[in-house]
Amino acid sequence: DTGVSQNPRHKITKRGQNVTFRCDPISEHNRLYWYRQTLGQGPEFLTYFQNEAQLEKSRLLSDRFSAERPKGSFSTLEIQRTEQGDSAMYLCASSLVQNQPQHFGDGTRLSIL
Amino acid sequence: DQQVKQNSPSLSVQEGRISILNCDYTNSMFDYFLWYKKYPAEGPTFLISISSIKDKNEDGRFTVFLNKSAKHLSLHIVPSQPGDSAVYFCAANSNMGGSNYKLTFGKGTLLTVNP
Numbered sequence: 001d002t003g004v005s006q007n008p009r010h011k012i013t014k015r016g017q018n019v020t021f022r023c024d025p026i027s028e029h030n031r032l033y034w035y036r037q038t039l040g041q042g043p044e045f046l047t048y049f050q051n052e053a054q055l056e057k058s059r060l061l062s063d064r065f066s067a068e069r070p071k072g073s074f075s076t077l078e079i080q081r082t083e084q085g086d087s088a089m090y091l092c093a094s095s096l097v098q099n100q101p102q103h104f105g106d107g108t109r110l111s112i113l
Numbered sequence: 114d115q116q117v118k119q120n121s122p123s124l125s126v127q128e129g130r131i132s133i134l135n136c137d138y139t140n141s142m143f144d145y146f147l148w149y150k151k152y153p154a155e156g157p158t159f160l161i162s163i164s165s166i167k168d169k170n171e172d173g174r175f176t177v178f179l180n181k182s183a184k185h186l187s188l189h190i191v192p193s194q195p196g197d198s199a200v201y202f203c204a205a206n207s208n209m210g211g212s213n214y215k216l217t218f219g220k221g222t223l224l225t226v227n228p
Contacts, residue, residue: 004156031214042117042202042218043157056215091156101147102216104156 002026004105006092012111013082020078021108025094032075033102034067035091036060043091043104049075079110087112116140117205119219127227132190134222136203139184143205147216148177148188151200160201161188193226200224 005024013019025032030051035043046065047057051072061067064083069075079086089109093102118137126132134148144165149157163170163177163186170177176189190197203219 006156033214033216035216040220042204042220043216044218045215048214050214093156101159101162103159104149106154106156 004092004094004103006090006105006108008108009106010109010111012113014113015082015084017082018078018080019082019110020076021090021092021110023075023077023092023105025074025092026103029094029096029103030072031095031097031102032069033093033095034075034077035093035104037089037091037107038087046077046090082110082112084112086110114139115219116143117203117217117219119201119203119222121222122220123223123225125225125227126193128195129192132188132193132197132224132226134188134190134201134203134224136186136188136219137184138186138205140205140207140217141184142207143217144208145206146177146179146186147204148175149202149204149218150197151202151221157202190224193224195226195228198224198226 007022032049034046037043047067049069064080067077089107091107093104095102147162148160151157161172161175163179179186200221200223202221204216
């Protein structure tokens, strides 16, 4: 069990630039989740995939955000035209079936200059 | 509207004593509860969970208690060890309404275990 892997660990970019993060879930897990965590808060749900299908997007996910999971394996989260308020830790998690614990990666910390 | 509340931002205990972390929830549709531990610069690590059909679940030094009528759960760590020092998050989800994948987290409690 190699765990959930996220890259990059840190991303610093200027406001207005586009950024893309990658998540590799635990290999047999068919469910994949993205969360965002800001200082002093718990993780907040962004979106969920079952295999390659994106089944829900939170209202937190504006139209500048897009997530994909081609072939039901790794996932990418892209933020276009980044804003100061996008600065946060972006966490990816995966699970095998419902009511099984979600296992998290170490996150990508995004800093907007 | 915060549906999962951890009202104590921090807790300090002596090594060997019991640590009790508390969590309250407002959404009566929540039926699965989890505790995660988070060290700095790492992602949350799953600790223990409980389904609403139970009122207690134990795993080694960790026990979670669920009081559905009070919408309250607690995590007991006995005995506490310095390596337990971390932020602890309470999380919940619901199998009803098709949203059984979405975890709702509290803000976390920073536990410090003093040697």
